Amino acid sequence: MSTKTKIALVTGGSRGLGRNSAIKIAQKGLDVIITYRSNKEEADKVVEEIQRLGQKAIAYQLDTKDIKNFDAFVKQVGDHLEENTGSRNIDYLINNAGTSLHASISDVTEEQLDDVVDIHFKGIFFLTQKFLPFINNGGGIVNISSGLARFATPGYAVYGGIKAGIEMLTKYMAKELGSRQIKANVVAPGAIETDFGGGAVRDLKEVNNTIASVTALGRAGVPDDIGGVVAFLCTEDARWINGQRIEVSGGMFL
Numbered sequence: 001m002s003t004k005t006k007i008a009l010v011t012g013g014s015r016g017l018g019r020n021s022a023i024k025i026a027q028k029g030l031d032v033i034i035t036y037r038s039n040k041e042e043a044d045k046v047v048e049e050i051q052r053l054g055q056k057a058i059a060y061q062l063d064t065k066d067i068k069n070f071d072a073f074v075k076q077v078g079d080h081l082e083e084n085t086g087s088r089n090i091d092y093l094i095n096n097a098g099t100s101l102h103a104s105i106s107d108v109t110e111e112q113l114d115d116v117v118d119i120h121f122k123g124i125f126f127l128t129q130k131f132l133p134f135i136n137n138g139g140g141i142v143n144i145s146s147g148l149a150r151f152a153t154p155g156y157a158v159y160g161g162i163k164a165g166i167e168m169l170t171k172y173m174a175k176e177l178g179s180r181q182i183k184a185n186v187v188a189p190g191a192i193e194t195d196f197g198g199g200a201v202r203d204l205k206e207v208n209n210t211i212a213s214v215t216a217l218g219r220a221g222v223p224d225d226i227g228g229v230v231a232f233l234c235t236e237d238a239r240w241i242n243g244q245r246i247e248v249s250g251g252m253f254l
Contacts, residue, residue, distance in 0.1 A: 004085075005029070005030065005031050005055075005056075006029075006030045006031070006091040006092070006139075006234070007030060007031045007032070007033065007081070007085075007089075007090045007091050007092070008022075008025045008030050008031075008032050008033070008090065008091060008092040008093075008094060008234050009032075009033040009034075009035075009077070009090050009092070009093050009094065009131070010022045010025065010032060010033070010034050010035070010094040010096055011034075011035045011062065011064055011094065011095055011096050011097035011127070012034075012035065012036070012037070012064070012096045012097030012098060013032070013034025013035060013036065013043065013046055013059070013096070014034065014036035014037075014039050014042040014043035014046055014059070015039065015042055015194070015195065016192075016194035016195060016196055016223055017096060017144065017189060017192065017194065017196075017223050017226050017227065017230075018034070018094075018096040018097065019034075019042075019046050019223070019227075020223035020224060020226060020227030021094060021096060021226065021227040021230040021231060022034050022046055022050065022057075022227075023046065023049055023050060023053070023227065024227035024228045024230065024231035025092075025094075025227075025230065025231045025234050026050040026053045026055040026057065027053060027231065028231050028232075028234060028235055029055070030055065030091070030092070030234060031055050031056040031057065032050050032055060032056075032057045033057070033058055033059075033060065033077060033090070034046055034047070034057070034058075034059045034060075035059070035060050035061070035062035035064070035073075035097065036059055036060075036061060036062070037061070037062070037063050037064075037097070038061075040059070040061065043059035044059060046059065047059050056084070058080060060073065060076060060077065062097075064097040064098075064119055064123035064124070064127060065115070065118035065119045065122070065123050067118075067122060067123065067126050070126055070127055070130045071130065073130075074130045074131060074134065077090075078134060088134050089134045089135065089136045090131065090134060090135060090136070090139070091135070091136050091138075091139040091140070091234070092135075092139055092140045092141070092142065092233075092234045093127075093128060093131050093135060093139075093140075093141050093142070094141075094142045094144070094230060094234075095124040095127065095128065095141070095142070095143045095144060096142075096144045096230075097119070097123075098119055098120055098144065099115075099116075099119055100159060100196055100197035100198075101115070101116050101156075101158055101159050102155045102156060102159075102197060103155060103158070104154065104155055104157075105157045108157070108158055112158065113158050116158050116159060116162050117162060120159070120162045120163065120166065121162050121165055121166060121169070124143060124166060124169075125169065128141060128173065132177075135180075135182060137180045137181050137182065138180075138181045138182070139182050139183075140182060140183040140184065140185070140233060140234060140238075141170070141173055141177075141182065141183070141184040141185070142184075142185055142186075142187060142230055142233050142234070143166050143167075143169070143170045143173075143184070143185070143186050143187075144186075144187055144188075144189070144230075145163040145164075145166055145167050145186045145187070145188040145245065146159070146160065146163045146188055146189060147188055147189065147190040147191070147247060147249045147252050147253070148160035148163060149163040149164040149166075149167055149188060150188070150247065150253075151252070151253045163188075166186070167186050167188070167245050170184050170185065170186045170243065170245075171184075171243045174242045174243030175243070178242070183233075183238070183239070183241065183242040183243075184242065184243065185233055185238075185241055185242065185243065185244050185245075185246065186244065186245040186246065187226065187229055187230050187233070187246050187248060188245055188246065188247040188248065188249070189221060189225075189226050189247075189248050189249065190211075190215065190220075190221050190247070190248065190249025190250060190252040191211040191215075191220050191221060191249070191252065192220065192221040192222065192223060192225070192226065193208070193220050193221065193222050193223075194223055201220050202220075208220050211252070214252055214253055215249065215250045215251055215252045216250060216251025216252075216254055217250035217251055218250075219250065221248070221249065221250055225248060225250070226248050229246060229248050233246075
């Protein structure tokens with residue numbers, strides 16, 4: 001008897017951690033939907049890579065702070081799925097899309113704060129809300145946080161504070177959705193070599209060396225360190241993990 005292939009939706013899947021997570025999820029045998037904000041070319045490359053792995057994939061444009069367009073996006077995804085699978089449902093929602101903000105408390109503007117709240121809290125809250133009717137019972141939600149919600153590094157008060165909010169929100173999701181056997185967990189990366197935040201960890205030797213010096217495993221992280229953990233949470237092996245924060249940082253600031 002064949003079982004239906006499960007489907008994961010990864011926001012911000014065209015680059016960095018989202019890209020790596022989408023590919024690792026496909027390697028686990030799931031079909032994948034990714035979103036991208038502006039770089040369709042890179043998103044299409046991820047789709048092709050997933051298809052080469054033998055899984056189905058498609059990319060949609062979505063700005064995760066543009067909440068008024070969420071209904072149209074959910075319908076677009078649902079129409080595609082219904083046509084191709086006979087169901088409008090997904091199994092896993094990975095809220096990965098995001099930007100960084102590095103600014104001291106004395107310098108943050110209202111516009112900057114609103115931007116982080118819209119992308120990293122409101123966007124995640126309402127996209128999850130919109131998809132709730134279309135997440136299969138027994139599925140899961142993975143929210144991406146940051147080590148900066150555990151330790152304080154000057155310049156990240158807004159970003160770290162909002163990520164801490166997401167970690168608590170995830171516990172509420174786990175509690176409220178438990179009756180449907182839907183799990184909700186947080187993956188909190190440490191400092192990773194990507195283009196995130198202008199690529200400082202990847203491109204600036206001094207920053208990279210500093211990160212390595214405060215990390216027990218002695219180096220900065222790379223996307224390949226993270227995606228497999230997100231993918232694991234989209235498998236049956238992780239079925240009893242719920243309401244948890246999993247930091248994937250190599251042991252930063254222990």
